[in-house]
Amino acid sequence: MEQAIEVRGLVREFKGGIHAVAGIDLDVAPGEIYGFLGPNGAGKSTTVHMLTTLLPPTAGTAKVGGHDIVAEGPAVRRTIGAALQEAALDPLLTGREHLKLQLALHGIPRAERDRRTDELLERVGLRLAADRKIGGYSGGMKRRLDLALALAHRPRILFLDEPTTGLDPQSRSALWDEVVRLKRDEGVTVFLTTQYLEEADVLADRVGIIDHGRIVAEGTPAALKAEIGRPTVEAVPTEETEPAKLEAIFGRFGELQPSTAGVAVRLDGKGGLADVVRALDSADVTVAALHLHAPTLDDVFLAKTGRSLEGEEEPSEPEPAPA
Amino acid sequence: MSLGSQILHLARRSVIRTLRQPANWITPLIFPLALMAVNSGGLQAATSLPGFPTDSFVAFFLAFPFIQGALFSTVNAGVDLARDIQTGFLNRLALTPMQSTALLVGHLGGVIVMGFVQAIWYLAVGLAIGVRIEAGVLGTVVLLVLAVLIVTAFGSFGALAALRTGSTEAVHSLFPVFFVFLFISSMNLPRNLIETDWFQVAASANPVSYLIEAIRSLVIQGWNEEALALGFAIAIGLSIVGLTLSSLSLRTRLART
Numbered sequence: 001m002e003q004a005i006e007v008r009g010l011v012r013e014f015k016g017g018i019h020a021v022a023g024i025d026l027d028v029a030p031g032e033i034y035g036f037l038g039p040n041g042a043g044k045s046t047t048v049h050m051l052t053t054l055l056p057p058t059a060g061t062a063k064v065g066g067h068d069i070v071a072e073g074p075a076v077r078r079t080i081g082a083a084l085q086e087a088a089l090d091p092l093l094t095g096r097e098h099l100k101l102q103l104a105l106h107g108i109p110r111a112e113r114d115r116r117t118d119e120l121l122e123r124v125g126l127r128l129a130a131d132r133k134i135g136g137y138s139g140g141m142k143r144r145l146d147l148a149l150a151l152a153h154r155p156r157i158l159f160l161d162e163p164t165t166g167l168d169p170q171s172r173s174a175l176w177d178e179v180v181r182l183k184r185d186e187g188v189t190v191f192l193t194t195q196y197l198e199e200a201d202v203l204a205d206r207v208g209i210i211d212h213g214r215i216v217a218e219g220t221p222a223a224l225k226a227e228i229g230r231p232t233v234e235a236v237p238t239e240e241t242e243p244a245k246l247e248a249i250f251g252r253f254g255e256l257q258p259s260t261a262g263v264a265v266r267l268d269g270k271g272g273l274a275d276v277v278r279a280l281d282s283a284d285v286t287v288a289a290l291h292l293h294a295p296t297l298d299d300v301f302l303a304k305t306g307r308s309l310e311g312e313e314e315p316s317e318p319e320p321a322p323a
Numbered sequence: 324m325s326l327g328s329q330i331l332h333l334a335r336r337s338v339i340r341t342l343r344q345p346a347n348w349i350t351p352l353i354f355p356l357a358l359m360a361v362n363s364g365g366l367q368a369a370t371s372l373p374g375f376p377t378d379s380f381v382a383f384f385l386a387f388p389f390i391q392g393a394l395f396s397t398v399n400a401g402v403d404l405a406r407d408i409q410t411g412f413l414n415r416l417a418l419t420p421m422q423s424t425a426l427l428v429g430h431l432g433g434v435i436v437m438g439f440v441q442a443i444w445y446l447a448v449g450l451a452i453g454v455r456i457e458a459g460v461l462g463t464v465v466l467l468v469l470a471v472l473i474v475t476a477f478g479s480f481g482a483l484a485a486l487r488t489g490s491t492e493a494v495h496s497l498f499p500v501f502f503v504f505l506f507i508s509s510m511n512l513p514r515n516l517i518e519t520d521w522f523q524v525a526a527s528a529n530p531v532s533y534l535i536e537a538i539r540s541l542v543i544q545g546w547n548e549e550a551l552a553l554g555f556a557i558a559i560g561l562s563i564v565g566l567t568l569s570s571l572s573l574r575t576r577l578a579r580t
Contacts, residue, residue, distance in 0.1 A: 053580045054414055073580035074420060082418050088411030092343045093336065104332045105419035107324035133343070149415070 002066055003027045004157050004189035005034070005051065009060035012046050020046040022213035023060065028191060028206075030156075033183050035204030035221075036193040037297065043213040044193035045085055048161045051191065052082045065157055078106075081155035085162050087142040091135035095126050095145050098134070099152060106153040120148040125174070140171030147178065157189045158182065164199060172199075179203055197297040209301055216304040225295040232257055233276050234264040236289040246287070249279050262287070266299075329425035330432055333416075337433020340403055341396075351395035351441050355388035356448055362387070362511065372516055377543040382454045385445070386538035387510050390531060392441040393474045394501045400434040401481030401494035408489040408576065417579050427566070427573055431478045438474030442467050449542075457545040465551070466541045472558035473534055477501070479565025486572035508532040530557045 005028035012021040021043040028034040038044050049055035051064055053073040062069045065079035099120055103113040121127045124144040150158060164172040182188040194200050200207050201221045209217040217224055237246060246263045253276055254268035273292050302308050341347050363381045370378050377383050407413045456463050484494045507525045509532040517523040526532050537554020540547035
């Protein structure tokens with residue numbers, strides 16, 4: 001079966017020898033939601049710019065919708081929709097004018113343009129704001145319009161570059177619902193970059209983790225977590241609990257982890273939660289609460305790179321557009 | 324979608340943007356005429372100079388608003404294009420099947436429409452205050468064609484600056500430069516009556532002088548083939564150079580495959 005996106009050895013080098021993308025391989029199946037996860041500056045947006053034909057690669061090949069991104073740029077653009085990192089909108093135009101312009105440039109006939117514009121405005125919840133200038137839209141409204149514009153010509157493949165960055169939880173949730181609906185009802189393939197672990201975990205069928213321009217891990221979120229597969233046990237002490245004693249017991253089951261609530265240990269396979277409870281009981285140590293935390297994608301990132309993704313701050317990627 | 328339709332849609336957007344920024348159309352409509360009123364009042368005595376080609380300084384000076392108005396709309400258009408680059412809107416357009424040519428011509432199309440409206444306005448005000456177009460109705464049509472060509476020429480350089488720099492500030496900084504060209508020209512006096520040698524040399528070397536003189540000739544002389552030929556040749560030449568350089572810059576700016 002032909003892949004919706006097929007990437008082999010893709011490289012993008014910027015001035016000064018900076019390798020924003022340093023040779024990546026990936027495949028995305030039709031109808032799949034692929035989460036591309038990584039910190040700022042990891043190479044996510046540069047990859048999206050190359051796959052959407054906005055930036056030629058320095059080396060490597062990629063096919064999107066069966067079309068080569070270098071040799072068949074116009075065919076790729078007809079196949080895809082994209083909402084890039086910043087909601088690129090004209091503050092002087094209304095939402096409706098944006099959609100009509102987008103549809104017109106995609107060659108949609110006038111009669112269908114009006115119908116499709118109304119349909120998209122309804123779908124993203126902007127019908128009432130359709131004739132207001134974008135300058136008065138909230139961040140969430142701009143993002144929703146951005147998504148509607150990306151979907152205007154019914155693309156088979158959708159690129160979303162950090163679509164929920166800066167959104168409030170309600171807007172984020174609404175956008176997630178729409179992405180899931182697109183996959184479920186329309187079979188749209190979604191390539192989603194994000195720096196939010198939860199987003200990748202909730203939405204993506206498979207996740208690729210990129211760091212310093214290289215993919216360091218790839219698989220379903222469940223498989224990736226199972227691969228490093230060690231849950232964490234966290235104890236909240238009582239006033240009587242002796243911290244040293246608690247740490248000594250926990251230390252027998254794995255590596256101690258930072259914890260704001262008390263003491264935590266990532267289990268190393270020498271025992272499970274029941275063994276920890278028995279050890280505490282036999283040592284007559286009482287705790288206020290005991291929590292079992294399943295591994296997260298952050299644990300995967302930590303295991304693969306030695307760093308935590310949460311709170312990670314790296315320099316931004318070089319500007320993808322040429323100088 | 325045909326290239327023509329793409330151009331029409333982008334030109335329409337350009338006009339809408341301009342109309343929704345009142346400062347972008349009120350200033351070019353008012354300021355050049357205000358300056359014309361001030362200069363005409365103060366410099367009417369210049370018409371007494373031996374060899375001055377008309378006894379109406381307003382008629383002599385009417386060419387000025389056409390050029391200054393073109394400068395205003397050019398800078399405004401360049402700023403709009405630079406803003407599209409800064410906001411990423413250009414990338415959004417680049418993700419559609421839009422042809423690069425459509426972007427440039429569509430953008431300039433909006434500028435040209437605004438330039439045409441301005442030209443009609445300047446002409447109407449001129450006629451209302453008693454200026455007579457010596458070249459008649461056909462000359463008026465030629466004047467409007469030349470005005471549109473001048474806007475195209477200047478607009479292409481505004482677009483070039485935007486595409487080269489991607490910066491609204493850089494485009495804004497062009498305005499004083501354009502103004503220097505305008506003021507060191509034959510806008511206030513015929514070149515043969517300018518007595519300061521360096522100024523006369525500079526005005527003679529300045530292409531803006533010939534654009535002014537072509538428009539002026541239609542207003543105060545009638546049909547002056549030499550002035551018109553020079554004016555049209557310069558306007559067309561500048562348009563070709565500006566559009567060619569802008570197209571090349573657009574190709575670099577839109578690095579899409």
